[in-house]
Amino acid sequence: MASENLDEIDRALVALLQQDAGQAYATLGKAVGLSAGATHERVRKLRERGVVRRTTVEVDPKALGLGVLAFVMVESSAWMGDSAAAFAAIPEIEEAHVIAGSASVLVKVRSTTTEQLQDVLRRLYAIDGVSGTQATVSLETFFERPPSPTL
Template sequence: MPPKRPRASKELHSSYELDHTDRRLLELLRDDARMTNQALSEALGVAPSTCLARMKALQQAGVIRRFTVDVNPRALGRGIEALISVRLRPGARQQMAAFGETLKKVPEVTQYFFVGGMDDFLIHVTARDTDHIRQFVLEHLSADPVVATTQTSLVFDHVAGPASL
């Protein structure tokens, strides 16, 4: 039985101690978040009740934030990806939150990051082709008065690395 761990809110203030079983459980879920509890417990060599308790503890501690699906953009006719760096105008810094909220509603945006450094946002988009990316930049970025500059980099390959466990 795993040692009792303190419950934490979704907003973590201290690190959560992972043991070997926790790490392996997270690896299995990262590879296939739809694995049944029975399959997970067999792969871990623990009882199903232990596996379920581990998963619940990881969720309550905020280590597991959500279960998700990995959608292949090519299967949806979006054969090209780009990363777009965006710098907002100095006088528009107070509108960063609103800019981010707007990005959430744009179908081409798969994810975005609010970053430090020279740029303010890094936006990951998927599109049909380069004309689609160009149209996205013109309509959703260049036309926005808070945007000062953009820089688009095409993604040749997108490989997810192992989560830092």
């Protein structure tokens, strides 16, 4: 997906949809200077091209009882490139990234308690090749926001 195919209107639409995907196409259209129908077609294309993956809701993790957030550096003695499914099978893991450096995979974990976080660490060790973990607990989240379409 080459970003060079996104013009100013596409980027404005993405930003507006990130803020409020529930607004009417007529409202969106006014904001970017198009009719509702043309706006609808533009958004349909953004979906078709995979720029907009889906419409979702942003949820307050604490409201779900997920009061503990930690970033875990997972060390391994083996190539972890084929382990995506193993990480995805641990529901507390929100994201997982293969990284360069002393560890191999960085994962973001949300849990209800620190006990549950410990259990996640135990389950991480059960993944083939994992030799160590180093958890960094978040004391406070300043903010979390979506990728900016205007960089």
